Amino acid sequence: MSPLAHPEHDRMANAVRALAMDAVEKAKSGHPGLPMGAADIATVLFGRVLKFDPADPHWFDRDRFVLSAGHGSMLLYALLHLTGFPQMTMAEIERFRQLGSRTPGHPEAEMTEGVETTTGPLGQGIATAVGMAIAERHLAATFGSDLVDHRTYVLASDGDLMEGISQEAIALAGHLKLSKLIVLFDDNGISIDGPLRLADSVDQVKRFEACGWAACRVDGHDPAAILAAIEAAQQSDRPSLIACKTTIAFGAPTKAGSEKSHGAPLGPEEIAGARRALGWTAPPFVIPDDVLAAWRAAGARSREVRTAWQARLAARPAEERGEFERRAAGLVPAERLDAALATIKQRLAADPKDRATRASSEFALETLVPTLPELIGGSADLTGSNNTRPKGMPAFSPETPAGRFIHYGIREHGMAAAMNGMALHGGVVPYSGTFLVFSDYCRPSIRLAALMGRRVVHVMTHDSIGLGEDGPTHQPVEHLAALRAIPNLMVFRPCDAVETAECWALALAAAHRPSVLALSRQNLPQLRDATAPGNACADGAYELLPAEGGDAQVSLFASGSEVAIAAAARRLLAERGIAARVVSVPCFELFFDAPQERRQAVLGTAPVRVAVEAAIRQGWDAIVGSDAAFVGMTGFGASAPAPDLYRHFGITPERVAEIAAERLRQG
Secondary structure (H helix, E strand, O other), X not given: OOOOOHHHHHHHHHHHHHHHHHHHHHHOOOOOHHHHHHHHHHHHHHHHHOOOOOOOOOOOOOOEEEEOOHHHHHHXXXXXXXXXXXXXXXXXXXXXXXXXXXXXXXXXXXXXOOOOOOOOOOOHHHHHHHHHHHHHHHHHHHXXXXXXXXXXXXXXXXXXXXXXXXXXXXXXXXXXXXXXXXXXXXXXXXXXXXXXXXXXXXXXXHHHHHOOOEXXXXXXXXXXXXXXXXXXXXXXXXXXXXXXXXXXXXXXXXXXXXXXXXXXXXXXHHHHHHHHHHOOOOOOOOOOHHHHHHHHHHHOOOHHHHHHHHHHHHHOOHHHHHHHHHHHOOOOOHHHHHHHHHHHHHHHHHOOOOEEHHHHHHHHHHHXXXXXXXXXXXXXXXXXXXXXXXXXXXXXXXXXXXXXXXXXXXXXXXXXXXXXXXHHHOOOEEEEEEEHHHHHHHHHHHHHHHHHOOOOEEEEEOOOHHHOOOOOOOOOOOHHHHHHOOOOOEEEOOOXXXXXXXXXXXXXXXXXXXXXXXXXXXXXXXXXXXXXXXXXXXXXXEEEEOOOOOOOOEEEEEOOOHXXXXXXXXXXXXXXXXXXEEEEOOOHHHHHHOOHHHHHHHHOOOOEEEEEOOOOOOOOHHHHOXXXXXXXXXXXXXXXXXXXXXXXXXXXXXXHHHHXXXXXXXX
């Protein structure tokens, strides 16, 4: 690649700056400083380096570009418009930050073609990019570099690198030697409060080097230096950081280099001064023909590369090509899932026994992993506790990139974000494990997965006070409610091995929803008949045990390990002559999605309802009503063996039966 002549480069970069200034000014809201400061970096990257084609935004072997500094969204929108992405018209640029536009305040993957991931919270982008690089490495090893051979580029800010998740991400990337990951650091020395030195004095180059990266510094306004650094990074056997020293709001006469340009419009006078300083004479939202032509040529630069790739794919044997296309499209065949579920249930019917649902999950994975080669597992240093690695599943490493199990280390947040990146990249379906209480560490990434509608599966074990002696720091009580509050997230809490298999099938079938499988540490009885057809969990709740001896007087609702308690309470009530039914509620979200008549049938007509869950009540009233009784937790747990804790907190069959009987007496 030959460097751009400075005059041509400058005009192309100034087009980015002008669009950013004008759009933010018209919206009276936004962040002009970063797009203006990073325009030279972006012009080199998009103009000379990045492999992409606006005519096919979803081309699988394109390079991925992640704007980790999502507040600088106008940088990306300007680039998408200038290079010719059909959706990104000038009208969309003029509607920046307006309702219904494709130019929201922070990039959103599901809204705008050319946006690879939703980046709002700082640090998420760089951590997500690690997952993209993992997926690329794995798929290249699986299908060959003639089909999968691309890089992941990140533009990161000071704020991205100050967030704690960035350390988890860069340490993992360095350990895995993800050499096709290149981070361009917009090193402008400014944050919202003022000069970065107010809060930070980290040498980022040394920090990245300590994590196993190649790292260097360049002048972020010198296109030749930027290009040379990128070319060197492309040859590295390690991930690379290029710290680009820039001036925020480059060109602005009084606000360049100042925090005043970070998150507010520059104002008409400052914009006029910037236009004079940059030599930009075009009116707002007008790009001179020669500049637009140069940018459109840059956008078309990889078209022949794409068509050659398509020819290579077409030349593959039909079966191999079909499998690649299936995985690239994210299609999990229903017939494979149904067959796998039937196999798991047959095995459970042949060997019914008490199992912790974490062990039941591993039992299911023994069939699912060989059935679905796109499944990529992992754990945050809790492999033996989470049971996420079935026997014979090789580990992913620099030496074995075709491996399908990732040792994430104690990096829950980085793990969750990397899973998002893998799902966004495509070709793989990621799952991983940690303890449910540590969902607090994963929550920002889980929320983004739900916002983006991406299929990731979080196996979260030790789901209640039932984990026992580790005590209240490890016993989740509010976490189910907190996770259930996230829109578009499915939280599964199966009661036995059969439900666990069914919940796995539902999670994998949901192409546009992430899932959490909340699983027990303690053994639970197999309550379900494994020979029954269909997937009873599909409606989120169902009658597990009907009332005997007449119409139900009591409906007992429970999830997970407490379903067995409800079943035992039903027997105690029968001894008192009280007819009770048991409803298992493995997934609130699917229950709320079910048709009204189905929900009503599950709720039943019994005058007394009791919900049982070893967690706080929040969320249950939407199912059982605020007048129903609840047996569960009202505070934190304690350190003791699990049976002692259930007795201590009154989550027992005897107490459930007594409360139900008392409610019935009260009428």
